[in-house]
Amino acid sequence: MNFENIILENEGKTALITINRPESLNALNYKTIQELSNAFENLNNDSSVRVIILTGSGERSFVAGADIKEFADFGTNEAENLARNGQQTLFNKIENLGKPVIAAVNGFALGGGLELAMACHIRYASENAKLGLPEVTLGLIPGYGGTQRLPQLVGKGIANELIFSAKMISAERAKEIGLVNEVFSSEELLPKTKELASLIARNSPMGISKAIAAVNLAGTKEGFEREIKSFGELFEMDDKKEGVAAFLEKRKPAF
Template identity: 80%
Template structure:
């Protein structure tokens, strides 16, 4: 069905693997389009509770954008490239109703790091290298890197990473909060799926509302969104089941 990505489902968890090993899984327009389609379909599938995103092999999650595709662009084309990519993929991931966990299995550079930043949770392998090298090309990140990175690590560290274009090892990325956990390459996907399995057991309605509220946490609407969602959940089936299970001393069946 897809040329550049692989998809599979395990126990209500969808796994999307970017599969362009010959180019270290670099993002081109077709890959972005296929990812957008896959995320959209899994988001609409009620059987899927969590989505895991990774890259093929152990060398690269996504080594960046496919520079050959846009090397001759002028301003209008470049703006459209960034706007379209953000709308159909990066913003889409961030605002999905379901959690997306990035399993960063190697290089996550440029658009690759921006893709990981759009995910709700990031796990990384010990051999991962993360960075935004766009200024070495005379550019800046165009898929949300200048906006999402400061929210995770603060403006000072974000500026340092963007201005210097240096690559961070996984251990340092964990120290600054860029990734949640670091594992050996062979343990990365099993540990990611372990977390996904834990999330699957919880209320999908509550998690969807939590994603929405957390995404608004740095805006004036954040507290109101939390209060509104908190109230709305009281009339939803998941809350009724969760409270009943608690009172009956059993596990909830969401």
């Protein structure tokens, strides 16, 4: 597919999506959200792709936020539709995708940008990254899942502190509170992210897909039951048969 605001590259079993709006620090507008949604859907249906990396162009910004110019004059109904459509079209789609998505946060991840990173399954960040949810400075609240995902990642108290104060935090502080997994230099960020993707890509695609669905239910009444049922279902699948056979035969599995 041809895209205007994103770049899609396939590198073996890993796909790299780069949000490419450097003139606006990669801010999310309607078209970019649609293009990202289409790219993720296509990659989810591509059996040759095992892992997806999401990053921003340049070294200054992952995504600096939503494109405020697009919704500055919205009323209640338009704003609700904006949030609902964005969550359903992109953010929830990423979280529930059948393949792991790793955010390589290479600079500012603010507002919708941080919400986009939080929808991903794993987050690596560069040392110069700055993260925050500044919506209350505009008289708003996060609208793309930020009030729901941030407490799950860092706890309710720290989430309240970040949302209420609207302050930006450093990559190191984000790692301390569990908002990002690891921090690297700008030069190391993508290579280290690809290294992790390569490790993940060696493993059972079906097992990982089932794990994503189970982990997403962690803390709910359905979580344990989903884990049990998925564990049982996998026993009938080729990935389990190959994995166990490889273990018993003392060789690497060929998933």
